[in-house]
Amino acid sequence: MVTTGGTPGRTDGAGGGARLRGAADVATPGHLPDRLAISLWDFSWYVRTGPGEPFEDLDAAFARAVELGYNAVRICAMPFLLFRSGLDTSALHLGPIGGGYAGRVRWYDVREPTVVDGRAHLLRFFEAARRHGVVVVASSWEYQQSPSFAADRAWYDALEAVPPEERTVVLGEAMADLVDLLAEHGLAETLAFVEIHNEVQAGHLTAGLPGREDPVVELRDRLEAGIDAFAARHPEVLCGPNYAAVPVTAMRGVPRNAGVLGVHPYVYGVLDDLVTELVLRGDPADFRQDLAEPLLRPDAPRFEDWAPPADEEWKRHASIVGHAEIYLHDWCDAEAVDRWLYERYGAHRIAMAQRLGEWVGVAADTAARLGVPLVFGEGWVGYTPKDCRFEEGPVGSQICRDAVQLSVDVGAWGTVVCSNAAPHHAMWEDETLQRECNELFMTGGAAHAEG
Template identity: 45%
Template sequence: MTEEPRYLGSGTLEGAARGLTGPPPSHLPARLAITLWDFSWYTRAEDGGPYADLDGACAKAAELGYNAIRICAAPLLLFGGLGLDALAEDLEIEGLGTAPDGGIYGRGTRWYDAPGGYRLNLRQRLLELFGAAERHGLVVVLASWEYQQSPVFAASPQWFEAIDAVPLADRYRVLAAAWDRLIRTVTDAGHRDRIALVELHNEVDFSILPALADGGIEQVRRLRRLHPDLLITASYGKPPHLAMHTVPDGLGAAQFHVYSYGVLDALQRQIDIRSEGTAGFPNPALRALLRKDAPSFPDYGRLAPWKYRATVVTDQMFYGYDWIDPGAWDTWLHDEYGQYREVMRREIESRVISIAAWARWKNVPAVVGEGWIGYTPLLGTFEEGPVGRDLAGHGIRTALEHGVWGMGPCSNAAPHHPLWADEEWQRRINTLILTAPAN
């Protein structure tokens, strides 16, 4: 007599969900392997810089297995109707400026280590990027970092002051109007099918914007009505994973970021590096990690005052990252990681599953546009090394298993980061992404 299998409850049964969370447009790739070029594609275009040759950068991305790039397209500067047309066609890139010792501010940071010293026509450059993307089989995820940091790299405060003068309640409306004009310009140039996704703004929860529910979601819906063939959304830096029902209804894609700071957050709290105005900064814990030639905080000097208003990064963070000893930083993280390993893996897994489940409920494509650990010094190797690669692989495999359409190997996998040199790992991860079944 054959016994029937024991029934242990519906929670023990394998779910029926298969395939992507929601269908992307048919002309786009079945999966996206994304490299995060952010604003660096125009702020690191100095002679010999990582984006001096856009065609070469696109060619290399394709060679490494990427089929998508994610950028700040600066819609407010280019098409915001804010009196910035002349600046858009002759934008001077300065970076953060020169420190008292003659070096640049931001020298030890990621994204902010821009030497500047050149001018460009950003309107023209945007179309050049689309042309290069087309030649090398890449699609483009369009976003804006303008209410987060993009204008800080300009020599003039004009860009920041113009967007900052827009009343808070009107910012999403102005963004949507700018996107409409940008989309039409790209379309007229013959590149509409290159647009993989349009984000009203990057990380709306960590930008100088109201909550998405306070006017933003209406503008996403408006853009979707104007361009029903495109995927249009907004991205979250830290989506409400435990209460995804609170995400406003109307996003055309679930483009959410998955960072598990874990041990990194423990270090940041101990050295108080993300605050501003802390009495006695730097504290003893941070001083123990600084290079021996680090100047005092007052001797380090300060950026032009308007630049602090134009970015969400603090003065303490710039000082700490510019003068940290990367080896000491990495050693601390590796020594302490063991007690955080399991929770960081579980956090990445649970957040990815939450995002995918929400996207499947809404029948929209899911994208993890950024991840997996967090913001580390430029020359730190914790995320690029075995620990980071293990966490990235775990996140990517989880995302593929749960039907996420697009993702990147790591937020640091781009031409302006040292990880770009690890070609074998990027090719392997991108092959994993692009060969995963989509149904």
């Protein structure tokens, strides 16, 4: 039995995880579930607490999650802000990015301003999770999106002030501080595991890297240092990296001291066509307004005439998603985009299925090589506009079913129905799909039926 989570010499197999079909022979902490059916609550659990927002009532959100078959949620626990920024977080002012910018963008469509006491709200969250029998995956989105929802730039500036080569260590220490706080309040066992950061290669953690190799490879030393910093204080808690996509050509860069491996198999395929043809990512000067026109609402401004408020330009840097992509998502005719995707999906169907299978397999092989649990914390198609229903529709929902079955087949410890299956997305209303996929995963699905 290979031990995980930095508990040297433990070979008794006392982990909670009964060995999963196809999984590496690993142990997980005994107080945790054998499988984690995860709903992705990201930073929304604190930025969307205003009147009428989906997390205004935490108990109601948790009760609904349990009703739909979830036993875990994954969040940005804002560890840097709360424990290492030096800022007063007793009255944290949060809200929309401003000026209507990104108001129709999935994850960014915050409607109401709110004020929270950061630490008190974190404790309320974990207390509510415990009441409802849900465990929490604690991560950080702070070097990606989180500070862009703050009313002022102090959080963003504090993050930027940390030298790039020190950021993962500071995050590791902040996560250890988080565990200390939870333990002080008798909440430590509600924590499933921690991630140094969300999608480490897709944010400001890559600042200052040489750029000669894949950032996954170049980040390894920094990540190992961050994991070591955390494990020195809390070896009993699993800690590992989390990657955007599945970096199949750079898995050699996964930290050797990882206690858990988190990856996000977004297969894109047909969605890649939309991104590349319209040049939604890259130099905004290359954006194809002519090709975008049939997908836009009649009242859409020209791209060159549209921008966020000038005094909040810093939020564009803090929020990662490119200006052109936000423009399309903000101003698209969602049905037109869905039609565009459906019309082209046939040419990508086989390749998307193959990519999903290959990526899941590579991730499972890497976790097995390291002897650690595997978690799919996000997936499966990609970043679609908020009001589009491609991933919630007949094609996307079948991809969700296929992905969850693959998660069972490789013995993943945790998986999602879909990144969009959360209180702040429309898929939350699809009770049938969520219950079906969660039951499939929690019972072992077809693999379970085969014995």
